[in-house]
Amino acid sequence: GNSVTQMEGPVTLSEEAFLTINCTYTATGYPSLFWYVQYPGEGLQLLLKATKADDKGSNKGFEATYRKETTSFHLEKGSVQVSDSAVYFCALTLSGGYNKLIFGAGTRLAVHP
């Protein structure tokens, strides 16, 4: 079936450290891939997306590249800030079925000053 696997958290980093959150997927067909961020007590916000192989999504210093050969969409940021502390969800959609989002389990990031 279709699924998304994320690295387990929590990920704890010092401010200005490099961030990588791994995400791999299994899908029949050609999915679109997303990263969403959830701050405490809030809903989800779209962080970035990529709709086809080799696309790079980027926003607010975060980047992720759609790698079809490794079925991956790892999230990276060169220098994290305390304000980046949140839960990050990798997700995919496939055509048909109203394009439901299939989420990974989420990875909690804690950034310390």
Added chain:
Amino acid sequence: GAVVSQHPSWVICKSGTSVKIECRSLDFQATTMFWYRQFPKQSLMLMATSNEGSKATYEQGVEKDKFLINHASLTLSTLTVTSAHPEDSSFYICSARQRGTGYGIGQPQHFGDGTRLSIL
């Protein structure tokens, strides 16, 4: 743009009460809205997909009679938890897909801020 408002943000009520949660798209029309449930420190579980003017499509294992969904207009969907019990306590989140974006799979869903439901 693409703001989704969810109300209430927090509700506490007694067991046996029915609770209605509203999800509104404020600056766009939404042909499709989604309802999710999230347990503490877990991912989102899709409960149902609702389309304006038609019956909601529920995911396997979700009780239709327990979680009533109405999508009466292009800007409003409601989730009613009927005869709520403590096990229904959870964080409920809605999202909306903007009308006119078709079913292109690259179009994102826009999420509300969620409703924390606590049943005593």
